Amino acid sequence: MVLPLMVVVFAVPAPEWASVPLALMVPGAILVGVVRYRLLGIVVSRALVYATLTAAVVLLYLALATVAAAALGRTLSPVPAAIAAALIAVALGPARTRLQSAADRVVYGRRRDPVAAVTELGDRVATTDEADLLPAVLATVTAALRVAGARVVGPGEPASPDDGALAVPLRVGGRDVGTLHVAERHPGEPFTTGDRHLLAALAPQVAVVVLALDLARSLERERDRVLTATHDERDRIRRDLHDGLGPSLAGIGLGVQAVQAHVGDRADPLTRDLLARLKEEVDAAVGEVRRIIDGLRPAPLDDLGFVAAVRRHADTLAPSVPVRVTAEDLPPLPPDVETAAYRIAQEALTNVARHSGARSAEVGLRARDGRLEVAVADDGAGLEPAVTDDVRPRGIGLDSMRSRARAVGGDLTVDSGPDGTAVVADLPLEVPR
Structure with a gap:
């Protein structure tokens, strides 16, 4: 109402005594907005920054067009020079548009480009670890809207009232997965239609992420319950x-x-x-x-994992024989292969402690060309020779280890001499059907 009144007043000649009150109308209106509606942050920061950036873009555009036109004007007649200046202005148009878009993003975020905001959100989802996924998504939303913060409230959870905050329902496949609460930029600054359109474009993506994380947590809880x-x-x-x-x-x-x-x-x-x-x-x-x-599947495999279970069994033999376990990064092992490998390593180490008289032993766990190799070596006295099939000494558990290896499509080799014994199990990473 103040602006139309000012236009009418200044368009009509006013007496001299009214000049001072009329001159105070603009600062008075600003004072009312700052005090009554708490618009200081908007008046000082957002409008000022946007106006400054816009003025800088326009001045830069005019300066470049003027310099180019002046340079051409010295060598061309007036009509061609005018045409050249117009062409230069048109050529610089895309650059000015890009600079103006950059100014818009600095002040108002991605409000005018929802597609870019959704693309940025998708990139963050694709490259962020699961543990940091929701914070990264919320950070992308706050950056796109230039707001102070955002949070997700689960369905049925009490939400503390936030004055000025915007609540957006999150739904996937007709299922309510929560509510996205977006804080206001500044006290008294409402969300525009463009802001709401941007949130409408981002909310389904946020809802999918929230649902995926909920399902992952539910699956983890169910897995723990089953285990x-x-x-x-x-x-x-x-x-x-x-x-x-x-x-x-x-x-x-x-x-x-x-x-x-x-x-x-x-x-x-x-x-x-x-x-x-x-x-x-x-x-x-x-x-x-x-x-x-x-x-029965050994409990340590479920509780600790394959490598940790082998290390723990090796530690139990430390009073008799110090055992060093070296392991590379192993791929996920099929349950049957994992059980066979653990039992073979367990039996081989038990044989070392009971029969070899070794001073030390070593276990090597590594994966090569789709095969898992479990090698147990010691510096003991070696095995007594036996003339049987597969060179099987009797009474020390090699029959059991070889049977386990063959049951999953693998093989077991034994190399023994006066300097020690090496038992190597070669197991497939995929159990043949």
Whole structure:
């Protein structure tokens, strides 16, 4: 209302006594805006900066066009010089437009270019780690709008009232995933239509990121729940087999053996055969229970990971034999391969501690050409030679290690001599179907 009144007043001749009040109208209007509506930040910073940048762009444009026209005017007649000056002005137009766009971005952000803001947001999402993804997205929103800050409030979470803040619902596939709260730039400065259009373009992208992070957190919680349940169930089965069924079968076997010893030669042939068969069946059942217990996935693999589990087992042997574990960066291992590799390393280290008399040992874990290599070497006395298939010394667990390697499509080699023994398992990184 003040501006139209000033235009009317100054357009009509006014008496001299009214000149002073009229001259005070402009600073008075500014004072009212600053005091009543708290527009000092807008009056001083935003409008002043934008006006300064715009004036600088226009002056630079005019100066370049004038210099070029003056240079051509010295060599051309008036009409060609005027045409040349017009062409120069047109040629400098794109540069002026770019400078003006830069000034707009400095003062008002990406309000006039929502596509560029969405593209920038997509680039940040593609290059930022998951842990920093939401802060990076919110930082992009605040930079695009030139606001003090932004935050996401989850559905159902209480939101503290923010005077002047703009709340934008975040929805994906008809599902409410939260609300984006954007703080006001300055007290009393409302969001423009351009700001709201920009937020409308950015909100779906922010909603997708929020939903993806929520799903990732839910998946992590579900994974932890499943792993915990799996650990508990596996431990229960191991306890039941080891402490319940296993000892019961072993006790039955001892009872049968006691009956055999008691009856001796007095039993008829049929009774002796039945007792012998019963003893064999009980021994086979005890062996099957031990195989089941041994075949359960080791808990350290789930709790620590493959390399850390091998290191922990090596540390348990430190009082007998110092073991050094070297490991390269390994790719994700199939569960069967991971279990076989851990069991082989565990058995090989146990053999070193029990039988080799070594002063030190080393475990090497590395991946080469789609294969996992598990090498256990010691400086002990070596193995006794044996003339059997695959050069298998008996009684020290090599049969079990070789069976584990072959079960997943791998192989096991043993190189032993007076200077020590090296056991190398070569396992595929993908289990053949």
